[in-house]
Amino acid sequence: xxxxxxxxxxxxxxxxxxxxxxxxxxxxxxxxxxxxxxxxxxxxxxxxxxxxxxxxxxxxxxxxxxxxxxxxxxxxxxxxxxxxxxxxxxxxxxxxxxxxxxxxxxxxxxxxxxxxxxxxxxxxxxxxxxxxxxxxxxxxxxxxxxxxxxxxxxxxxxxxxxxxxxxxxxxxxxxxxxxxxxxxxxxxxxxxxxxxxxxxxxxxxxxxxxxxxxxxxxxxxxxxxxxxxxxxxxxxxxxxxxxxxxxxxxxxxxxxxxxxxxxxxxxxxxxxxxxxxxxxxxxxxxxxxxxxxxxxxxxxxxxxxxxxxxxxxxxxxxxxxxxxxxxxxxxxxxxxxxxxxxxxxxxxxxxxxxxxxxxxxxxxxxxxxxxxxxxxxxxxxxxxxxxxxxxxxxxxxxxxxxxxxxxxxxxxxxxxxxxxxxxxxxxxxxxxxxxxxxxxxxxxxxxxxxxxxxxxxxxxxxxxxxxxxxxxxx
Numbered sequence: 340x341x342x343x344x345x346x347x348x349x350x351x352x353x354x355x356x357x358x359x360x361x362x363x364x365x366x367x368x369x370x371x372x373x374x375x376x377x378x379x380x381x382x383x384x385x386x387x388x389x390x391x392x393x394x395x396x397x398x399x400x401x402x403x404x405x406x407x408x409x410x411x412x413x414x415x416x417x418x419x420x421x422x423x424x425x426x427x428x429x430x431x432x433x434x435x436x437x438x439x440x441x442x443x444x445x446x447x448x449x450x451x452x453x454x455x456x457x458x459x460x461x462x463x464x465x466x467x468x469x470x471x472x473x474x475x476x477x478x479x480x481x482x483x484x485x486x487x488x489x490x491x492x493x494x495x496x497x498x499x500x501x502x503x504x505x506x507x508x509x510x511x512x513x514x515x516x517x518x519x520x521x522x523x524x525x526x527x528x529x530x531x532x533x534x535x536x537x538x539x540x541x542x543x544x545x546x547x548x549x550x551x552x553x554x555x556x557x558x559x560x561x562x563x564x565x566x567x568x569x570x571x572x573x574x575x576x577x578x579x580x581x582x583x584x585x586x587x588x589x590x591x592x593x594x595x596x597x598x599x600x601x602x603x604x605x606x607x608x609x610x611x612x613x614x615x616x617x618x619x620x621x622x623x624x625x626x627x628x629x630x631x632x633x634x635x636x637x638x639x640x641x642x643x644x645x646x647x648x649x650x651x652x653x654x655x656x657x658x659x660x661x662x663x664x665x666x667x668x669x670x671x672x673x674x675x676x677x678x679x680x681x682x683x684x685x686x687x688x689x690x691x692x693x694x695x696x697x698x699x700x701x702x703x704x705x706x707x708x709x710x711x712x713x714x715x716x717x718x719x720x721x722x723x724x725x726x727x728x729x730x731x732x733x734x735x736x737x738x739x740x741x742x743x744x745x746x747x748x749x750x751x752x753x754x755x756x757x758x759x760x761x762x763x764x765x766x767x768x769x770x771x772x773x774x775x776x777x778x779x780x781x782x783x784x785x786x787x788x789x790x791x792x793x794x795x796x797x798x799x800x801x802x803x804x805x806x807x808x809x810x811x812x813x
Contacts, residue, residue: 346413346651347671351565355493356558356572360579362500363554363645365638366586367507367630371611372450373551374594376705378603381544385591386530388541392548393584396555398748399716400580402723403559404573405741409726409801411568414652415559416719421658423726426794427782428718430658433649434778435715437680439553439708440646442770444684446704447642448474451635453609454628464609478684481639485647486677487670492640499637504586506630510611511589513618518597526596543762545755546709551587553712555579557641560648643680650676657791659781706763707771713756714775720749727801 351359377385403415412418414433421429452474456464463469485492519526529535536544558575562568565575594603594614606613615627651673654663667674724731727741760768786794 345671346563346648346666348564348568349566351493351561353566353571353575355497356561356565356575357578357582358497358500359493359561359641360555360558360575361504361582362496362637363557363641364552364579364583365503365554365634365641366583366590367503367611367634368447368450368638369551369634370587370590370594371454371609371631371634372446373547373705374591374610375604375606377544377547377551378600380547381536381540382600383524383527383530383595384535384540384544385595386588387532387535388544388548389551389584389587389591390531391533391541392545392552393580393587395545395748395751396549396552396580397577398744399720399752400555400577401740402720402745402748403556403576406719406723406726407559407562407573408569409799411562411572412652413560413563413648414656415556415562415649416715416722417649417653418656419726420718420722421793422796422799423722424718424798426658429793430653430782431775431778432715432718433653434782435711435718435775436649437646438774438778439711439715440642441680441683441687442704442708442711442774443642444478444639444680445474445687446708447635447639448478448684450474450609450631451477451639454612454631454635457609457612458625458628458632475685477636478639479681481636482643482677482681485640485643486667486672486674492644496637496640499633503630503633503637504582506626506633507586507590510615510618510627510630511586511593514590514593514597514614517618518593522596523599523602524595526592530592530595539762542755542758545751546706546713546759549712549716549752549755550705550709552580552583553708554638554641554645555583557645560645563648643677646680647673647676650679656793657785657789658793659785661789703764703767703770706759706767707774710756710760710763710768710771711775713752717749717752717756720745720752726799729800729802 374385377388381388406419406423407415410418410422416436417429417433419429420432449470452470452472453464455473455477456469460469484495555576558565558572558579562572565572594610597614597617598606602613603610611627611631615625619626650659650663651666653659654661654665657664662675663673665675666672723745724742727737731738731742760772763771785791
């Protein structure tokens with residue numbers, strides 16, 4: 340790589356990588372924004388959906404970990420799929436992440452706007468126009484922050500994540516103490532049992548639960564900026580997954596014990612603040628509002644980091660406009676990617692302001708993003724097994740961790756997506772699938788324009804001799 344195309348090296352520590360993995364999934368945001376959709380899909384089987392989705396997500400997390408050992412690339416899934424399986428599929432994998440991120444700017448900013456108004460102007464917290472406007476302001480602030488530099492971003496992220504996790508633990512303990520005395524629904528192990536699902540509810544719940552976990556893979560997109568770049572980002576993603584799984588289960592169980600399904604649905608994206616008010620008297624209940632606000636802002640930031648690094652890697656490889664591969668001369672950040680994502684997101688904010696309600700808008704956005712996540716996560720899992728295919732017979736651990744588990748997770752994700760497509764409705768399908776299909780246009784255009792070596796170079800695979808020799812992007 341030429342100097343001008345290098346991101347700052349060794350800026351993030353191993354601990355920062357774990358924190359980024361937790362922040363990327365944004366546990367407080369995910370619980371507040373997605374629980375209503377999950378309860379609507381599976382009823383009291385929410386804890387079970389979160390458990391089974393975690394088993395699948397760990398398969399993908401291990402795929403990311405082992406692929407990062409081979410190739411430390413800011414493009415992550417885009418680069419791995421493209422170099423191991425097929426360059427065009429690699430492009431589409433990167434495109435899937437980018438469009439999911441652009442759509443997430445709506446799903447992520449709405450709760451930020453809602454909880455901010457809950458603090459400052461409670462009467463406006465359900466007004467779509469007001470929520471959208473305040474959310475857009477938060478989005479722009481985070482976009483500016485990531486363009487200023489990864490060092491400032493990482494410090495800001497560290498403080499926010501520590502406060503968020505501490506607040507969630509306080510809420511979880513308070514909820515169990517308060518709701519155990521007079522539960523709306525007494526705790527039951529049946530909430531985790533596979534027999535509590537029918538096929539339809541299991542598949543619908545899985546698509547929503549996948550959205551809960553999305554975001555931990557930001558560690559892989561920051562690999563070029565992380566210490567011990569071939570190991571720390573992958574391990575950070577796995578450790579982050581463990582932490583958020585525990586938080587998700589504790590909070591989901593506590594909320595089901597204390598609130599009815601109707602209360603959860605009516606609370607919509609304001610669920611955690613409602614729980615906070617039930618547990619603690621005002622103003623102490625505001626700890627939940629603070630947790631959601633911090634979490635939402637944090638996940639907006641990590642999502643922008645993911646998309647901007649992916650666009651940077653694709654521009655550097657000249658599979659999309661080469662301008663995206665240029666860095667800001669002072670801050671060494673992919674500035675153009677941030678600007679373009681900002682413009683697209685603001686256009687989507689304008690369209691979303693005409694929605695009939697926040698809850699409807701959030702449900703449609705979450706389901707559409709779930710399809711896109713399943714697409715590029717699935718490609719990554721398949722790529723892991725394909726890259727290490729010559730090693731899978733070496734021992735049972737290699738076969739299971741680099742082959743069977745990632746492939747099984749990928750097959751499951753794609754089956755869930757394919758099954759749910761007819762159930763989601765025309766609007767959600769059009770958004771979720773249509774945005775993916777649009778990616779064929781830049782793929783063909785820039786392939787013909789640049790004739791990038793990314794498409795003509797031979798595919799790579801691992802053998803016993805190369806398994807410990809990670810490569811870096813050129």
